[in-house]
Amino acid sequence: MKIITVLGARPQFIKAAPLSEELRKSHEELLVHTGQHYDYQMSDVFFEELGIPKPHYFLGVGSKQHGAQTGEMLKGVEEILLKEKPDWVLVYGDTNSTLAGALAAAKLHIPIAHVEAGLRSYNRQMPEEVNRVLTDHVSELLFCPSDQAVKNLSLEGLTRGVVRTGDVMADALFYHARRAEDRQPSAPKYLQKSYLLATVHRAENTDNPQRLEGILKAFAQIEGKIVLPLHPRTKKLLQDYHLTIPDNVEVIEPVGYLEMILLEKEAELILTDSGGVQKEAYLWQVPCVTLRDETEWVETVQTGWNTLAGAKMEEIISAVRCYRGKSLPPYQDNLYGNGRASEEIVAHMEKRG
Ligand code: UD1
Ligand code: UDP
Secondary structure (H helix, E strand, O other): OEEEEEEOOHHHHHHHHHHHHHHHOOOEEEEEEOOOOOOHHHOHHHHHHHOOOOOOEEOOOOOOOHHHHHHHHHHHHHHHHHHHOOOEEEEEOOOHHHHHHHHHHHHOOOOEEEEOOOOOOOOOOOHHHHHHHHHHHHOOEEEEOOHHHHHHHHHOOOOOOEEEOOOHHHHHHHHHHHHHHHOHHHOOHHHHOOEEEEEOOOHHHHOOHHHHHHHHHHHHHOOOEEEEEOOHHHHHHHHHOOOOOOOOEEEEOOOOHHHHHHHHHHOOOEEEOOHHHHHHHHHHOOOEEEOOOOOOOHHHHHOOOEEEOOOOHHHHHHHHHHHHHOOOOOOOOOOOOOOOHHHHHHHHHHHHO
């Protein structure tokens, strides 16, 4: 099979790492990097650390309004598809790069495989929700990370080509956990002490100064040091809004994957609005307070490992306090698969030819 994989944002590099390795064992895969993320710490570092081959095509689209960004990607991907004539287009998750790859392929009648299909927040204000709904509805193979994702698709009448494979992010975490742990002796100073880990980048929090301020006020009230690898989007908007970071928050540059998963593992608790980080918190059995009003990863909440706190100071503080005061819930294995989602995905693609 000849596969064109379209990716462009940080979490997609991590998702692609295990599956791309599996695909390359017996198939031809060409990577198209849209350039949605472009800083070294948002892109190159993952290719280097995770052994992802250099992309065959780099569109260099960069940061733009949604329409302009998605449109430029669509045009660029279409040209490549016309030239390369792949058997499959493979897309991951729910970013503008996902939608552009899927739309370009759909118009050219090239079958699409969507990894991380079926996730829903049921909040259409989120750009990601629009991207994932549209991508699912033009996909031929829909690889679901969870049982809930399969159910969500079936509620929209999507059952053909739907497969519950587990999550490729779990594959990546299980595969690289040892490598990350081996770095511990040389790991930075905050790993030696107790700390909480935070990430914030979601549009609903960063585009709204009140929400961002609520989150920072909560951070200031939480006892202990909070390590915050700062997404460039948030860095820029904090400056625009003239918001200051509380003294107990140590801001660091975005980190590579191995350092990030080690930071997660060693954290007392994680505060985040990231999709991937919520899941990784669960997989490491670290309690998580999610700085959103809803989540696609509902299992993490149902099992008691994650609490939705939104962006209000009191709710965030109270969620942290609850975890600090009680013993942790039982852990359910295999919620996101057994680390072999990539193998299953390749097998299903081969079956379909
Ligand atoms: C995107 C995805 C989001 C995903 C996130 C992962 C969409 C609509 N959103 O959000 O689903 O969770 O990636 O991190 O696709 N910037 C830089 N350098 C970079 C990249 C971004 O400075 O390398 C800054 C720019 O100011 C840019 C802003 O971050 O305008 C936002 O970047 P963008 O890719 O548009 O959205 P994300 O918030 O990163
Ligand atoms: N991540 C990372 N370095 C960081 C922050 C996050 O390697 O500084 C990893 C994290 O471990 C997870 C993924 O990036 O695997 C999540 O990406 P992000 O939060 O940007 O996007 P989302 O998952 O919300 O779409």
